[in-house]
Amino acid sequence: MQETVAPQVSLSPARIRKKRAAIPWKEIRRNKLLYLMILPGFLFFIAFKYLPMGGLVIAFQDYQPFLGIKDSPWVGFKHFERLFTEPTFWMLLRNTLVLFFMNIVFFFPLPIILALMLNEVRHRFFKGAVQTIIYIPHFLSWVIIVSICYVFLTVDGGVVNELLAAMGFAKINFLTSAEWLRTMYIGQIIWKELGWSTIIFISAITVVDPQLYEAAEMDGAGRLRKMWHVTLPAIRPVIITLLILKIGSTLDLGFEHMYLLLNSLNREVAEIFDTYIYTAGLKNGQLSYSTTVGLFKGLVGLILVILANKLAKKMGEDGVY
Amino acid sequence: MTKRTWKQTAALLLGGAMLLSACGDGGNSAGNGNSAEPAKSNNGANGANADDKQAEKAKITWLNILHTASPPTDTVLNKIEELTNTDLTFSWVPDASKEERINTSLASDSLADIVTLTILDNSSVRSALKSGMFWDVGPFLDEFENLAQISPDTRTSASIEGKLYGIPFQKAMARNGVVIRKDWLDKLSLPVPKTTDELMNVAKAFTEQDPDGNGQKDTTGFVDRSDLVFGAFKTLGSYFGTPNIWKEENGKAIAEFETESYVNTMNYMKQLYDNGYINQDFAVTAKTDQQQKFAQGKAGIYVGALFDSKNLLNMAKGVQDNMELVMVNDMTAQGQQRAIWSGNNGIGGLLSFPRSEVKDEAELKRVLQFVNDLMSEEAYALMTYGIEGTHYTKDAEQAVTISNTDLWQQEVQPFAASRPKEVGYKIHDADPLKKEADKLIADNANYAVLNPFYSLEAPTWSSQGSELQKIITDATYKYILGKATLDDFKAAIESWKKAGGASVVSEYEAAYAKVQG
Known part of the structure; x- marks a missing residue:
């Protein structure tokens, strides 16, 4: 954007400084349709993302609804002290981070690979059909996916365990053992979101300049070489951007999903910040304390995004800001 | 190249954001629809009816818990309105999400004339009650025929610090x-x-x-x-002589899992x-x-x-x-x-009346009159079995046979949990x-x-109860499924004590000593 605008307005340094301070009404008027298009999203972020941030002050209060934010007593860092001394704190942090890294390591590369594979499919009808089919699980809710897994994996007549038993293996308590929780969690995410996540990669691949492929072919590159030296470098900025965005959102591990998987026997690996906030905040009514937990989670997420962005810039990419 | 993909990504993201905002709006109004919208439309319809017929009908709103899959239709509701001479509007809260819904309703002060509170040991419900957000109905009960019948024992059990902040649901003891x-x-x-x-x-x-x-x-x-609790474990526990959550021995509080x-x-x-x-x-x-x-x-x-x-x-x-x-x-x-x-010592919760909605004593008395009327034999029959001839038939001995089970499930069953009294x-x-x-x-x-401590107050329990209970529940399951030994279980009890259990014990003991005088 900057590159295209800068040459048109050639002003003296002083005037530029002045321009920066004031709102560029002229430009807005000229592109009013474009700005109008931003408006809904802008309002959305103001109303649902920025305004509620004010509520974070209750993390420093003993908030009581009937007293309101104005009259609730201020308690400083009391809730933070409680959080950091709570025996469950390290468990929560560990579980959240482990699942987060598993999500990045095991899930993130898969849509890229799948998109590359789909790109190689030349049969248009077949490609379309496959794409449609792999998008479908995205539209199922977590309740349905977890229920399907329950029916398949239960030891009381679940298909998988019956199969294991028929082949002479011991039955496995998938649902009530801590060892299987993470596998199940990542597996379900892959099953649900893999297809949907390929969309942006596929569209990025389609705009790769065909001349590059032709040139590579002239140089005697085969399919794999073209994939490695043409397609991947071309979509690299998209990959980096999506990775950073994903890091930002992945710390929201999905309350609903985990809440459905969570039970007494896998809690040591399954309890994450989101589920903890739900039980402590909404069920037990400790609004201030759970706000503290949420704020802390947000800080962890912010640190991760900043690190990822720095890393991206080091690697010569643009980053998201 | 880079620039082009960038623009595309930006366009996609923008589109995504707009989609999201649209979704957000949609979800929001749908969410509100659950409580506010039907209430409004009901109000309108009923209001029109009422204007036509009787103007003196009392308009009562009721934030109530729904234990069935869907809310009841108007058939039985109309009869109840007729019987109690009221114009009722329900806001139904599904039982499964009652904690969050009631807590958010309390927090945002979006209540109704009558609020069904079934989770009295929840900290925000308790502090709401104690803060004086609801009427203390104790002094008014004896003015009403059926409410006066509520036994002193029940009144004491349902009281918080000596004040009765609502009409207790009288359920079967066990x-x-x-x-x-x-x-x-x-x-x-x-x-x-x-x-x-x-x-x-x-x-x-x-x-x-x-x-x-x-x-x-x-x-x-x-x-x-x-x-x-409601599965096999607690009932089997009673057969083995386990106390009900707490046992009192010479002024000491003993948790059930320590026995x-x-x-x-x-x-x-x-x-x-x-x-x-x-x-x-x-x-x-x-x-x-x-x-x-x-x-x-x-x-x-x-x-x-x-x-x-x-x-x-x-x-x-x-x-x-x-x-x-x-x-x-x-x-x-x-x-x-x-x-x-005994589940909650036979008390299924409270029907409470917020001061923000029920403004003065006259209004309170009208609402109490309504609850009193709900406890009559006719209202009980309506809310339990439905309408004679439509849902059930009755013989000379007052023995009821449900004639249309499907219809009964749709139109009557949802009311069953709203009966203020279920026995006698x-x-x-x-x-x-x-x-x-x-x-x-x-x-x-x-x-x-x-x-023994049902009506007593332990602040630590109110605020951290479900987290503490989680420690014991997890340990119990692990022991039963052979993933933990008895020593592990004992260690869990120790960590329960450290996490706040010890303060719960001393708080209950202090509260008990105070009541015993």
Whole structure:
């Protein structure tokens, strides 16, 4: 954007400084349709993302609804002290981070690979059909996916365990053992979101300049070489951007999903910040304390995004800001 | 190249954001729709009606808990309005999400004239009550015929710091027991078990001796669900002499899981699990799955509310037509007295009246009059059985037969949990199994084990109760499923004490000493 605008307005340094301070009404008027298009999203972020941030002050209060934010007593860092001394704190942090890294390591590369594979499919009808089919699980809710897994994996007549038993293996308590929780969690995410996540990669691949492929072919590159030296470098900025965005959102591990998987026997690996906030905040009514937990989670997420962005810039990419 | 993809990404992201904002709006209004929209439209419709007929009808709104899948239709509601001369508007909160919904309603002060509060040990509910957000109805009860009948014991149990912040729901004291397949017992020539050891033998026989005679070992004794309270565990615990949550001994508070009886109960469950006498995934089984399994003839012992027997039999129609059930409410373990735990000491919660909605005493008295009217025999019949001729038929002895079960489920059942009083009416069920269940539940009241600290206050428990309970629940499951030893369990109790359990104990002891004077 900057590159295209800068040459048109050639002003003296002083005037530029002045321009920066004031709102560029002229430009807005000229592109009013474009700005109008931003408006809904802008309002959305103001109303649902920025305004509620004010509520974070209750993390420093003993908030009581009937007293309101104005009259609730201020308690400083009391809730933070409680959080950091709570025996469950390290468990929560560990579980959240482990699942987060598993999500990045095991899930993130898969849509890229799948998109590359789909790109190689030349049969248009077949490609379309496959794409449609792999998008479908995205539209199922977590309740349905977890229920399907329950029916398949239960030891009381679940298909998988019956199969294991028929082949002479011991039955496995998938649902009530801590060892299987993470596998199940990542597996379900892959099953649900893999297809949907390929969309942006596929569209990025389609705009790769065909001349590059032709040139590579002239140089005697085969399919794999073209994939490695043409397609991947071309979509690299998209990959980096999506990775950073994903890091930002992945710390929201999905309350609903985990809440459905969570039970007494896998809690040591399954309890994450989101589920903890739900039980402590909404069920037990400790609004201030759970706000503290949420704020802390947000800080962890912010640190991760900043690190990822720095890393991206080091690697010569643009980053998201 | 880079720039082009960038623009595309930006466009995509922008589109995504707009989509999201649209979704956000949609979700929002749908969410509101649950509570506000139907209320509004109802108001409008009823308001018009009322204007046509009677202007003096009192308009009452009620934030109520829904225990069925969908809210009731207007058929019975109109009759109730007629009977009580009111214009009712319900906001239904599904039972499964009551904690968050009630908490957010309290927090945002979006309440109704009547608020059904069933989770009185929840910290925000408790602090809301204590903050004076609701009327203390204690002084007014005796002005109303039916409300005056509420016994002093019930009033004390339902009070918080000596004040009664609502009309207590009067429920059966203790409704749990054991339901067993009678036809399977007969087939294996076993007597109806009366002790826990005999019950273990029945579970063994049901598992190993092919009670359904299909030549396959595909049955278990027990079928249980992932609930240590309303499932089998707590009821079996009563048979082993476990106290109901707390035990008071010489002014000391002892938690149920610190008793030997609790460990005995865990061992009993462990034996059931290790031998395969119980469904192996009971720790993750939902109530509906549990009942389905029983109805499909996969198990022969169900521990839960005794009136569930009728549902089980209904569900088994066409699947297990030869099912016969027997209910046992007087089971004991060796050397133990007969006992059965009482759910919330027979109090199902409070019907509370917020000062923000019910402005003055005159309004309060009108709403109390309404609750008083709901406790009449006619209103009870309406909310329990429906409309005579439409939903049920009645004989000379006031024995009721439900004539249209589907219609009853849709139009009447949702009201059942809203009855302020569920015991002591003439009208009763004609169905032998239901009648028997009612009799056994009434009989249970004589052996009910109460929670001695039910009406007392422990601030730590109110604010951290569910987290503390999680420690014990997890440890109990782990022990039963063989993933932890008794030492691990004891260690869990220690960490419970450290996490706040110790303060809960001392707070209860102090509160108890204060009440005892």
